[in-house]
Amino acid sequence: MSIILEDNQPPGFLRLGPTWYHEIPFLPHGWETINEKGSGSLKHASMKALLQDQSALKPELFEHVHWYLAKYLWDALKRCNKQTMHMWKIMANVYPVQFYEVSPYYGLNTGCPKKPLRDYMGLLNSDDFRWRAILTIATTYCTAADLTTVPNIKNLVALDVYSEPYTSNLAPLDPMGVSNDGITLQDGFVRGWTESKALQHLRILRLYHQREITIATLGALRELPELQLVAAYECKNITETIQQYDKPANDIIPIKGWSACRLDWFWETHGTSKTIDDNLLALLHVYQSSLQTPGDGKSKRPSSLPTNIPILEFKLPTVDHSRRDRVVIRSRYNAKSIVLFTRDPVKQKKRTGPPEKGDRPAKRAVMKERGPVDISETLNQFF
Numbered sequence: 001m002s003i004i005l006e007d008n009q010p011p012g013f014l015r016l017g018p019t020w021y022h023e024i025p026f027l028p029h030g031w032e033t034i035n036e037k038g039s040g041s042l043k044h045a046s047m048k049a050l051l052q053d054q055s056a057l058k059p060e061l062f063e064h065v066h067w068y069l070a071k072y073l074w075d076a077l078k079r080c081n082k083q084t085m086h087m088w089k090i091m092a093n094v095y096p097v098q099f100y101e102v103s104p105y106y107g108l109n110t111g112c113p114k115k116p117l118r119d120y121m122g123l124l125n126s127d128d129f130r131w132r133a134i135l136t137i138a139t140t141y142c143t144a145a146d147l148t149t150v151p152n153i154k155n156l157v158a159l160d161v162y163s164e165p166y167t168s169n170l171a172p173l174d175p176m177g178v179s180n181d182g183i184t185l186q187d188g189f190v191r192g193w194t195e196s197k198a199l200q201h202l203r204i205l206r207l208y209h210q211r212e213i214t215i216a217t218l219g220a221l222r223e224l225p226e227l228q229l230v231a232a233y234e235c236k237n238i239t240e241t242i243q244q245y246d247k248p249a250n251d252i253i254p255i256k257g258w259s260a261c262r263l264d265w266f267w268e269t270h271g272t273s274k275t276i277d278d279n280l281l282a283l284l285h286v287y288q289s290s291l292q293t294p295g296d297g298k299s300k301r302p303s304s305l306p307t308n309i310p311i312l313e314f315k316l317p318t319v320d321h322s323r324r325d326r327v328v329i330r331s332r333y334n335a336k337s338i339v340l341f342t343r344d345p346v347k348q349k350k351r352t353g354p355p356e357k358g359d360r361p362a363k364r365a366v367m368k369e370r371g372p373v374d375i376s377e378t379l380n381q382f383f
Contacts, residue, residue: 018119023084025054062094107313118149134313136160147189151198158287162208185210187217194223206231215241218256230341239337264335
């Protein structure tokens with residue numbers, strides 16, 4: 001089940017924190033007040049009283065509530081289109097097994113952030129890994145503090161970082177202190193991510209229009225144990241570095257511990273029947289594909305998180321990957337600027353045994369100690 005909610009809040013709405021900046025916690029006025037069969041049951045009245053204000057609900061209230069009744073509440077919220085992220089997280093926390101069968105995915109898209117992005121990121125985190133988190137952020141709205149907060153999402157499995165022109169009709173709030181130009185991702189931010197020893201479950205990373213990121217950041221990203229794919233789309237410095245290489249016979253360039261392939265090389269070898277590489281589709285699709293065993297029999301690194309826990313996806317703001325025609329046109333026009341970095345589990349496997357003879361490091365030259373030299377003897381050799 002996929003639930004996608006858009007930001008439709010009227011101006012001046014009572015704010016209850018970032019959880020409710022894009023959703024309303026209250027039931028619709030007059031919802032199911034009239035019943036064709038007469039007065040509603042006591043069960044129905046209790047349900048309405050409990051769900052009247054979801055912001056007051058906490059997981060502790062459901063500790064002794066049977067799943068049958070919890071599902072009754074969740075289904076009631078579906079009837080009035082009020083299945084909020086807050087309630088979804090409560091269900092995922094208290095009923096991890098049963099709720100996964102009912103709602104394995106929840107997605108929230110925002111038209112325009114109304115708080116600093118770091119406040120939103122806290123909503124995605126689950127310290128006890130009750131769900132997997134997928135995040136899309138626009139650096140247009142980012143500050144340096146926002147980018148340094150990314151590692152706080154311990155359950156993050158996929159991340160999109162992109163920069164697009166500001167197009168929303170709604171201007172950000174002044175307290176955000178973010179200009180329309182925002183900030184771009186830099187190598188230092190990525191190094192900070194890896195040095196924090198966080199993001200241990202990050203599997204997919206895609207960078208769009210990040211002009212300051214360089215190829216050096218790929219070396220740092222090797223420290224993330226589960227990262228399988230890094231897609232760089234029109235990242236100027238990375239594109240220029242890869243363009244210095246001639247097309248290899250196998251379309252693969254080993255660089256910084258990764259196997260790099262330009263998209264136009266891939267098309268030249270395999271044809272354009274697919275029109276677009278699967279790695280550029282919706283982030284959720286790419287992540288789920290990374291968990292599947294490919295048809296060529298090559299093994300993929302298994303997920304470090306159980307795959308039977310639900311997925312919570314947040315887009316700040318919304319990026320539309322559903323318009324396949326737009327993605328195809330964009331990728332065709334910029335095929336030379338799209339570089340896909342993947343891990344090679346065979347060629348790049350760390351050797352655990354002793355190095356072979358040919359791999360032994362050269363011995364450092366050491367000057368031998370010599371006795372004192374008579375300068376007269378040296379001069380006599382020249383005369």
